[in-house]
Amino acid sequence: MTGLTGLTAALAALGMTATLAGCGASVASDDTVTLKMVAADYGDSPANSTQKYWDEVTAAFEKKNPGIEVDVDVRSWSEVDAAVAAMVKKGDAPDIAQIGAYADYAAQGKLYSADDLLSIPVQADFLPALSQAGELRRVQYGMPFASSTRLLFYNKDLFAQAGVTGAPQSWTELAADARKLKAAGVKYPFALPLGREEAPAETLMWLLSGGDGYTDNVGTYTLDSEANIKTFKWLRDDLVGEGLTGPTAPGELDRQDAFNAFSRGEVGMLNGHPTLMKQAAKKGVEYGMVPLPGVNGKAKATMGVADWMMGFKQHGHKAEIGKFLDFVYADENVLEFSDRYDILPVTSSASDAMAEDPKYKHLREFLEELPNSELYPVGKTSWAQVSAAVKQRIGKAVERDGDPAAILQRLQNEAVAAESAE
The missing domain is CATH 3.40.190.10 (Periplasmic binding protein-like II)
Structure with missing residues (x-):
């Protein structure tokens, strides 16, 4: 697999620059804010568990953003949605969840909107069909994280x-x-x-x-x-x-x-x-x-599918969540995740980079279908x-x-x- 550093070089070769700037304000004091995140596992064995991906991403983020730590708990797809639902019901929602559905939480007023969290360039970079699928009553709460066509x-x-x-x-x-x-x-x-x-x-x-x-x-x-x-x-x-x-x-x-x-x-x-x-x-x-x-x-x-990232309001870490998610959606990170798990990128810039790279020739037919694909009606609770x-x-x-x-x-x-x- 290509490392994060290797993909940065690959992007540079394509004339692209990963944008790592965050949208939130810096931590107001010397106290460290720890973000709790629950995420799904896309690996098929311990050797390629998504925990390893998130460990790399969070280490890179924390190095650039002293004062913010991110604790990621990766769960299997068979349990991750239920685990988040149980945390929310208990009154201890994670700051960030990367799971299969967002609409119920959005309808209950528990989520920040994408406007609340993301910088304008990052939010505008999502593929339009995926952004629209992340909307509830015309407001985007679900941020696409991984996508695929069939x-x-x-x-x-x-x-x-x-x-x-x-x-x-x-x-x-x-x-x-x-x-x-x-x-x-x-x-x-x-x-x-x-x-x-x-x-x-x-x-x-x-x-x-x-x-x-x-x-x-x-x-x-x-x-x-x-x-x-x-x-x-x-x-x-x-x-x-x-x-x-x-x-x-x-x-x-x-x-x-x-x-x-x-x-x-x-x-x-x-x-x-x-x-x-x-x-x-x-x-x-x-x-x-x-x-x-x-x-x-x-x-x-063609049918398209997407999994979703969301930020919960409960603990009030809007600025820190936004800063981390801007980092997550940098091209180098989106491409690294896609490379490891044969998943399609959710952003236009990363999709363009993948389409132009001979390494990803095997995914081009899927990439071509994604912009005009139709997804589940996930915006309905x-x-x-x-x-x-x-x-x-x-x-x-x-x-x-x-x-x-x-x-x-x-x-x-x-x-x-x-x-x-x-």
Whole structure:
């Protein structure tokens, strides 16, 4: 991995300068302010735990900012959101959290806005789609920290064995390619992970592919739209019903299990994010990547995802939090994090640097899709409840005897109820 110093040199070579200036006032006395931060772990082993990244960043920050210390507690994704929720409920919120959702805390008035914390150049550097996704009632509280888009991965060797030439450009071609893969003995012609691990993501990819999404352009839930119902009827009839999704029912197939099967050479096609590249390459799988096609060509948009940084008001360390976050979002730090974990940058300057650097050629297709991607409706406090309902029910919509219209209508009713309760 490139060290922080190495990335500074790389940025200089690209004619860029990392901006490390903070927006907050300096500590007013000799007393040291200690910021408490809880963050998610993006590593897959102790050897590449994100704790090591934060230890490096905080050491560099504290050297430049005497009087401010930052204590970062890194937790696994399975517990980090619940850990922060418990701290807030107990009345001892962290100063900073880097977790999966911000809207509930913002709606309760517990967070500083991005305007409160960040310098103007740093806030303006966020990719617009990500800034907008971080807003609640048109005020940005969630600051994007890590982002990703999704692409359709396909196994080149399995395609060649099945006589498939080139990636599918429409749903008709996708189903036809899957039938050829099945005839060639491929275990999972198209892996469709609608299990609880990440069902909302796979669902959104297909809703966008079918021309709609979770919400309309003014943010109203549209789960049971005609387009969405048609999408899930097609999945039920043309993929699952034709036996093209493999031996595990989509509602029981989790994302990581599908990734593992792809890396074993058992999957012809599936939707994936950048971490699948490294996993597949380790196993010697030759793969290609393209955007998931739409009904008759290009999809409405590619799905994007983001994780969020937020500053809590409880302990009143606005200036110190802002100074630290300005440092965190310096190009050298954003790129270092992206480099370690195959995550896309959330700022325009770091994205441009990555796009121009041959080292990151493997991420360019994901980078190209990010600016126009569509994210979950994370600015809705109802989203957490809706997401949980999707995880619980959506797999049943594609069962051979499933009723997509009834299931999507039930999800819509639950979404409307959750929205009215905000």
